[in-house]
Amino acid sequence: MAVRRSSSFLPYCFPLPLLLVILVAVPGSPQRTKLTTRVHGPAGSGDHWWKHAVFYEIYPRSFQDSNGDGIGDLNGITSRLDYLKDLGVDAIWITPIYPSPQVDFGYDISDYTAIDPQFGTMADFDHLVREAKKRKIRVIMDFVPNHTSDQHPWFLASRSSQDNQKRDWYIWRDGRVPTEPPNNWLSWFGHSAWTFDSTTRQYYYHYFYPQQPDLNWRNPEVREAMFAVLRFWLRRGVAGFRLDAVSRLFEDPELRDDPMLPGTNAYGDPNIQHKYTDNLPEVHALLRDFRKVVSEFPGDPVLISEADEPNIAELTKLYGAHNDEIQLPMDFQVADANRLSAPLFRTLFEEVEHNAASGQPYIFFSNHDQPRQWDRYGDGIHNDAMARLMAALLLTMQATPQMYYGEEIGMRTTPPARKEDVRDPIGKLGWPAEKGRDGERTPMQWDTSANAGFTSGVPWLPVPESAKQYNVAVEQSDPESFLNFYKRLIALRRSRLALRIGNYAALNPNDENVFSYLRRTSDDRHAIIVALNMSPEAQFVSFDLSALGFFAGALKTLLASPSGGAEVQPPGQVSLPPYGVFIAEIIPHVQ
Ligand code: NOJ
DSSP states (O other): OOOOOBOSSSOOSSSOOOOBOOOOOOTTOSSOOOOOOSOOSOTTTTSOHHHHOOEEEEOGGGTOOSSSSSSOOHHHHHHTHHHHHHHTOOEEEEOOOSSOOOTTTTSSOSOTTSOOTTTOOHHHHHHHHHHHHHTTOEEEEEEOOSBOOTTSHHHHHHHHOTTOTTGGGBOEEOOSBTTBOSSOOBOTTSSBSEEEETTTTEEEEOSSOTTSOBBOTTSHHHHHHHHHHHHHHHHTTOOEEEETTGGGSOOOTTOOOOOEEEEEOTTSOEEEOOTTTSOOTHHHHHHHHHHHHHHTSSSOOEEEEOOOOSSHHHHHHTTOTTSOSOSEEBOHHHHTOOSOOHHHHHHHHHHHHTOTTOOOOEEESOBTTBOOHHHHHOOSSSHHHHHHHHHHHHHHSSSEEEEETTGGGTOOOOOOSSGGGOOSHHHHHHTTTOOOSGGGOOOOOOOSSGGGGSOSSOOSSOOOGGGGTSOHHHHHTOTTSHHHHHHHHHHHHHHOHHHHHOEEEEEOTTOSSEEEEEEEOTTSSOEEEEEEEOSSSOEEEOOOGGGGTOOOSEEEEEEEESOOSOSEEOSSOEEEOTTOEEEEEEESSOO
């Protein structure tokens, strides 16, 4: 049984050397576990690549501009592939690069099988995929099935007359009375989800902006047209898709009103429960069909779903009853925990790592829709230590990890200071309660030159002041930088079998402050423990690994934050500074 007691005598200031004394040995156990310290042979061979890959989200407008127009582009991404390779990334998910009026910065698509000229050409895209492949980096496209742009030729045809052949490709209804929408459904982006179209005198439905009309997935022609889109990109060599907003794909055919909830939202609308527009059972049959389509192609293509499911039961359903839907459903429970709490993370990881479908979890902390983790989890005092701790959590779990560009250099969220500077429409609509998503989409910070090396022109969003301190060039030359911490973590995940393919088990289940876990291979030859102090006070932790079937002499430190401390620890206790990280390999003998 593990024991922890908090320390009142350790110094609290940084940098605090990590004092490591480990109690792990129970000699004489009849079933001694043989442990080795090196990885032998290819890791995870015969297994799915996406279980072991590190994914990296790129917001292309903001990553690297190659032609001086202030907007990132495909050739810019290609020029940074060596950086990504060096970081240890295995797959890049690129948010939408298709032709689009850019009302929702690409999530309003007007042609699913072309490239928006501001991002480059199809030849640039093919070049990117080829160059990525040379570096063993896979490319994941963003597939937006719920809605098109209102400028898509399908919608232009659909809205042209009530008897147009494409009328039923979207969701058109008469008003409840001519001047009122068909029901009370609200857009996620504010106000009614119905917009009146004066040409044909009906309302069309849009879960998001009015410029993003929802496709009617009950129409077989829509299904075939969209399946063809998946095939088009798979033929061009992509390794899979991130599926946008999948829980919104179907709506109640009877158009029942959603239940009202107390209060109002940032847009001044009454709160409602999206009961009749979210997570309808029909979604699952469609996800199975998506899976069948991608499975027609070699290379084990992957589907990653974006759906902020309310609990583990709903999240688990996305794997499918026979693991025939989504391989990697994004886990918003973990992403949005929004506070460092050992009991909370223990519960969340217990649920997802041992989910009923035995599906592979997919975790992340930042993306293009929410403030960066630095700002959501930071307490203003220990932010740096907390961000390192979260990096360790992300990259030492069994779950597949996804990073967001700039996370590895500690980029901050920098929202606009004035309403007139806002680019994201939800910020314009919801200001000041909702400032929009510009803050987490600022240009990647490459170096200390003008515009942080992102563009030679005027960047589409201003480069934050903090870029002078947090950028790739500066951090590359500082061994203690964020960037080098991420690199070491990814290298460990890649090189250590216990982290790469090992099982997950929580340790010290009653510890209120330190989240500890064991990763070990099923043959018990490789084992690593991770201890994360999620409290602002120094803590001691000890581990009774004999109870887990191990006979071991010591722990060998692989990585710690703050760095320091002995490399190999004799039996005793682990001392963790506030928000400290300790990652160690169990070894049979102290040298
Ligand atoms: C989710 C995307 O991540 C977000 O950026 C977008 O605005 C909505 N879906 C609508 O497509």
